Amino acid sequence: MRTSIIAFALGVWLCQSLPELPGTGWLLALLAASGAVAAVLWRAEARARLVGLCLLALAAGFVWSAARAQWRLADELPMAWEGRDVVVTGVIDELPRTLDRGVRFVLRVESASAPVPQRMLMSWYAPRAHAGGDEDAGDEGRVPSLRPGERWKLTLRLKRPHGLANPGGFDYEAWLLERGLRATGNVRAKGENILLDPLAAGPMVLVHRLRDSVRTRFLASLPGAEYAGVLVALAVGDQNAIPQEQWTIFRKTGIAHLVSISGLHVSMVALVVGGIAGWGWRRIPALTLRFPARKAAALAGLAAAAAYSLLAGLGIPTQRSLIMLSVVALALLLGRESAGSRIIALALFTVLVVDPWAVLSAGFWLSFGAVAAIMYVVGGRTGSVPGWRVAVTTQLSITLATVPALLVLFNAFSLLSPFANAFAIPLVSFLITPLVLAAIVLPFPPLLELAHWLTGLMMVALEWLADMPFAMWQQAAPLPLLALAGIAGVLWLLLPRGTPARHAGALAMLPLLAWSPPRPAHGEFRLTVLDVGNGMAAHLQTAGHDLMYDTGPAYGPDVDAGERVLLPYLGAVGVRRLDRLVVSHDDLDHTGGAASLAEGVEILDIRADLPPGHRLHAGGVAPVACVAGERWRWDGVDFEVLHPGAGDDPRRDNDKSCVLRIAARGGSVLLAGDIEAGAERNLLARSVHALASDVVLVPHHGSRSSSSAAFIAAVNAKIAVFTVGYLNPFRHPHPAVWAGWSASGARNWRTDSQGAIRVDVRDGGVNVEAQRLIAPRYWHGR
Template sequence: MPLAIFAFAAGVWAAQYQAQLPSYPWLAVLPGGLTVTCVLALQWYKSGVARANLFRALILAIALTAGFAWSSWRAVWRLADALPRAVEMRDVELTGIVAELPEPGEQGVRFVFQVERASAAVPERVLLSWYAAERGEGAAPALRPGERWRFTARLKRPHGLANPELFDYEAALLERGIRATGSVRASPAPVRIDEFVVRPATLVHRLRDAIRARFHTALPGADYVGVLVALAVGDQRGIPDQQWTVFRNTGISHLISISGMHVSMIGLLVGWLAGKAWRRSQRRMLRVPAMKVAAASGLAAAAVYSVLAGMGIPTQRSLIMIAVVAVAILGGRAPSRGIVLALALLCVLLFDPWAVLAAGFWLSFGAVAILMFLLGGRVRAEKGWRAAVAGQLGITLAMIPGLVVLFNAFSLVSPLANALAIPLVSFVITPLTLLAIVLPFTGLLELAHWFFGVLMVALEWLSALSFAMWSQAAPPGVLAAVALVGVGWLMLPRGTPARAAGALAVLPMLAWVPERPPYGAFRMTVLDVGQGTAVHVRTARHELIYDTGPAYRQGGDAGMRVLIPYLGAAGVRRIDRLVVSHDDLDHSGGLASLLAAGAVSEVMANFDLPEPSDRRPQPPRRPCLAGDSWSWDGVDFRILHPDERELDTSSDNDSSCVLRISAPGGSVLLAGDIERAAERRLLVQAGESLRSTVVVVPHHGSKSSSGEPLVAGVAARAAIHSAGYLNQFHHPHPGVLQRWSAAGATNWRTDEQGAILVDVGVRGVEITSWRDVARRYWYGS
C-alpha cells in the first residue's frame, strides 16, 4: 500500500506542473480506463512471480494515473470559479463575510472575503485590501472574522510577479481557493451589516483573532509578540522581515510556527495526563483500557490545537499521523511507521493536491521520513540524547539537497542553533504561550517573551557569523538527484561498503555554478517587479543592477522580495555596480534593502543614499553623468544622459540616468523615466549612438514618453515595457505600444509575460519571457 500511495502522490505532482490541463473528455475517460485496467489486472493475477509482479506494476500505474486525474479534476473545478475579464477593474458591490484572520498593516488591512451576493459574476473567495486612505482616515479599518459587510470593490484576476526560481504567488492563491484580488472603494460608504455570523469556521477564526488581540494588548510593542502569536494561533504575519532573516540563517524557521512537533507534543502531553488520571480508578480501567483513553484524548487535543493553528501542511500531516495511530490503538492494531506516513500523505493530497507546490510539504514529510529512518534502528532503536543528536545531525545532512533546490541555501550553524532552540521553544516557550491562552495571566506571556529574548541573543550572534549560510545558484535537477542518492547512501547502516563515499555525490551540486556569457556577450533580465523597473545585467565576470524596483503599498519592497532572492538563485555573490536612474520610489524603492544585504561594490546615482539602519559602511557613490563609460569582458557601457547642467533644471523623470550597453552581437538601451523634453535633448546629444537592438522603454510605456523622434532614433527590434498588472496609470499606453510596433519592434511586457530574458550573444540577440519558459496551467486563469 505505501508504494501505491507514493505513486498516487507522483501523479498529483506531475499534474501540477502541466502547462495545460487535460480537457473534460480526457478526465471523463481516465476513471473508466482505470476501472477496466483494474478488472483486467485482477483477471491476470492467477499465480506465479511474473504475474504477481505484473499485477503490482499495474497497481502502481493505476495509482499514478489516479493521482494525475484527481489533481487535474480538482484544478479544472477550481479554475472554473474565475473572475470574468469583463469584470476586471470595474466597481462591483459585494456582500459577504470576513472569512479568516485579517492582516493589519501600516496603510490598511488585507482579508479574505467570502462572497454571498454580488452585482456581477465574481468568485466565492476573494482577497481584498482596505487601505486607510480609501476611507479618508488616519488609522487602518478594524475588521474581525465573522463580520458581514456590504461595500464596493474593484477586482482583478489572480496575478503575481513571475521571475526565475522565485515564489509563485498565483499558485499560492490557487491553493487557498482565492480566485480574485482587489481593493475596497471609499464610495459608496461601506456598511457593516452583522457583528458576527455564527458558523464553525468563523467561530474558530474569531477565537484566533481574540487570542491575537489579547497577546498584543498584554505585550504592547514587544519585539517578539509576533513569534508568540505564531506559536499560539499559527499567524506568522506579525513577525518582521529582520527576524525571519535570523531564523533562516540559523535554520530554525520550522520552530517559529505551529509545527508538527508542537502538535505531537500537545497530543502526547494531554494523552499522558488523561491516561495517568484514568489509571487512578480500577473500575474505569476494567471498562476501558487507559491506553485507549490516552489515544482518544491526545487525538482530541491535537485536533483542537491544529484547528486553532489554521491547519497548515505540517499541522495537517502531524494530525493525520496522530489520528492513524490513535485509531489503530482504539482498534487494537499497531500500524508500521511507513503506513502511518503514507496514509498521512494520501489524506493531505486528497484534501489539498496543490500542497506539492509548497516547500513546507516537502520539508515536513521529508523530515519525518528521515527521522523514522534514522531512529527506527536496523537492530535496535536509538534512545535518549543519542537519538536527539543522531536525529538532528541526520536531518541537517539529509535535507541539504532539498534546501538547496527549494531555497538555494542552507544554514551551516543549524545544528547548534537547533540544539539551543528546540528544547527552549518546544518545552518552555510554547507551553508557556499555550497556558497563556487558557489562563489570563500576563506574567506567562512576559516570561515566554523573556525566554525568547534570551534565545534571540544567541541566534542573532550565530546569524551574524560570516559562514552562517551556504548560498549558491539553483542547481540542475540531475545534480540534486545525485546528491539525494548520495545522502541516502551515507545514512545506510554501518558496515555498508563505501558508505562515506555518499558524501562525494553531494559535492557536484555544491560546487555547481551557472553558465556565464562568453567574452564579448552579456545576458540581461528585466525583472517583473510590478509598477517599477529592476534590471540585472551579467557579463563573463561582472554583475550590474539598473534600478531596484518599487516600494510596495502593502509593505516591503522589490529589493527584499524580488532582487535579493533572485540574485541568490542566480548565484550572484556581489554586485559590481548598482545604477539607480533617479530617486522615484518605483525605481529606488528597493535600494535600502539591497544596500543592507551588503553585497554592492559601487553605486552610481545622482542623489544621496539612504542611511543604513545597522551602521554598516555605505559603498562608494559616484554621479551618473553623460560621458562616463567603462568596459567589462568585451562589453561596453556608456552613460548617455543626463549632463551636469540638467540635474538642477530638469524634473526627476527627465534627469533619469540613461545607460546604453553594447556588444558585437547587439545593444540595449535603458532609458529610465525620461519624457519628451529629455528625449529631444538625448537625440541631439547622442545622435547615431542612440540606436539599439533592444530598448527598455522610458517611463514604463507612458504616453508622455516614447515620442516618434525617439522611437525612430533608437530603431529597436524589441521594446520591453516594465509595468504592473492593470496598474492605475494604464501603462503601457496603447498608443506607445502601437508606435514601437509600427517602427518594427516587437513589444514585450512584464505585466503579461513576467521577467523578460535577453541574451546578447556574439552572433545576435535572443529574447524570451519567464512565463513562456516555465508555463503553468494557472497562469492567466
C-alpha cells in the same frame, strides 16, 4: 500499498506541473485506459500486478488533481469585471491582518452585484490624508477595526489572481489557488461600506473570534514587547506581527519551523495530553478493563491536537500536520501495528486527497522529508542507544537530509541549524509553548511575561549565531539531476554504521554543493528585466561581472522589491556580489528596493544621483552621479552612459534618468529609465546614431510623455520591453506608444503578462525569452 501511494503522489505532482489542464473527456479516457491495463495485468504474475496497480494509482492521482483544479478554477472572476466597482455582501473570514495604513482580510461572499468568486482576499486602505491618528470606525475616510464573523456590505474593485513571475521567485498565484482565494482587490473608500451584522453565523466564526480575542489580549498584555509576535504565532498561528528582521534570524539559524504552529507543536500537544490521559487512565482499573489505556491516550492526544489546530485557524500547514497525526492515531485505535513507512504513506495519500496542491508547498516536502529521515535513521536501530545520542543523531540526520530540498527550494541552508535547534527545540517545545498555551486558558500576564523573557534569552543566542559569517550556505538553485544525486548521497550517508564505504555518499553531494550556473561567454551578455510590478529593475551579466539597473518599487513601509524579488532572483542565479549598481533617478518605483539590495549583497560601485538623506549614502560605497560620456568595458562588452549630459538642467526629475547603452558583437541594449520628451530631444541633438540598439527598455514604462516618433526611429529596436504592473493605475503602456514601437518593426514584450524577460546577446544575435513562457502553469492568468 506504499508503492501505489507513491505512484498516486507522482500523478498529483505531474498534474501540478502542467501548462494547461486536459479536458474532462481526456481525463475519463485516461482513467479508463489505465483501469483496462491494470485489469489485464492483474491476471499475470505478482510483479506485473504491481505494475498495473501503480499505473492505475498514477492515473488516479493525475485525474483527481486535475478534476479538483478544474472545479476550483471554475470559481473565477470574469475578465470583464476586473477594475470595475462591485457591491458585495460577505462575512470576514479568518483573522484580518493589520497593514501600515489599512487592513487585509479574507471575504466569504454571500451575494454580489456581479459574478464573483466565493472567497477573495481584500485590502482596505485609509486615504493618505487619514493614514495617521485615531482610526475609529465612525470617522469618515478611516479604516474600521475589522473582526472575524462581521457581515459587511462593501464596494470593491477586483482583479483576477496575479503575482510576479521571476526566476527563483515566489508563486503568489499558486498560493492563492491552494487557499481557494480566487480574486484580490480593494475596498473603495468612497463606496457604500456598511456593517450589517457584528456576528454572522458560520462553522469557523466562533473559532476565529476566539483567535482574535487571544491575539488582542496577548498584544495588550505585552505592549511594545519585541517578541510579542512570536508568542502570538505560537498561540493562534498568526505570524504577521513578527518583523522581517526576526524572520531573517530564524532563517539563518534554521529554526523557522519553531515559530509557527507546525507538525512539531501539534505533535507535542498530542503527546503531552495523550501521555497525561494514559497515565491517569491506567490508575483507574474499571476504565482500563473497558478500554485500553493506549487507545484512550491516542484519542485524548488527537482531540487536543485538533483543538490546537482549530485555534491556529486550520491553515494549510496545520491541516497537513493534523492529517498526519490522525493517521497515526487511527492506526493505534485499530490496533494495527503497521510499519512506520506504511503509516507515513497513508498520511501522504490522505494529505494529497484533501489538498492536491500541497506538492507546490515547500513545507510539504520538508515535513515529509524530515519524518522520513527520522524513520530511516532511528527506526529499528535504537535498541540500547542512549536517548541523548538518538536526539543528536536525529537532528543531524534531519539537517543533512533536507539539504537538497532546501537548495532546490530556497537556494540556501543553515550551517548552524543543528546547534540552534539543539537548544531552541527544547526551550520552545517544553517551556515557551506550554506557557503560551497556559496563558490562553489563564489570563495571567506573568505567564506571558515569563514566556517573553525566555524568548528573549533564546533570541540573544540566535542573534549571535546568525551574525556569524558562515551561518548560511548560499548558492544557485541546482539542476534536478544534481539534486537527485544529492538525495542518493544523503541516503547512502545515513545508512547504519558499519556499512561498507558509507562515507562515499558525500562524494555524490559534492556536485550539488559545487554547482554554479553557466555565465555568458566572453564578448556576450545577458539582460534579465525583472517583473517587479509598477517599477523597473534589470540585471545585466557578462562573463565575469554583474550590474543591476534600478531596484524596483517599495511595496510598503517594510517590504520592497529588493527583498521580495531582487535578492531571491540573485540567489537563484548564484550572484552574491554586484560590481555596479546604477539607479537611473530618484523615483520610488526605481529606488524602492535599493536599501534591501545593499543589505543582502555586496555592491562594489554605485552610480546614482540621490539626495544626501537617501539610505544608500549610509553604506560603505558613496554613490556617484552618471555623466554622459562615461565608458567602461567588461569581458569584451562595452558600456556607455548617454544621458544626462554635464550641462543638462532638466526641469522634470524623470529627465535626470541615467541612460545606459550596452553593446557587444552580437547586439546592443538601451536602458532608458524614465526619460520623457525633453531628454529624448537632448539625446537626439547630441547624437542620433548613438541611440541605435537592438533591444530597448522602453522609457517611462510606455507613458505617453515618452517614446516620441523621432526617438523610436533613432533607436530602431527589434525588441521593445515594457516594464509595467498588472492593471496599474497609470494605464501603462499607452496604446499609442505600444503601437508606435510595434509599427517601427519592434516586437513588444511586457512584464505584467509575460513575467521577467531574459535577453541573451550572443555572437549569433539576440534571443528573447519570458518567464511565463519558459515555465507556464495552468493557474497562471486564471
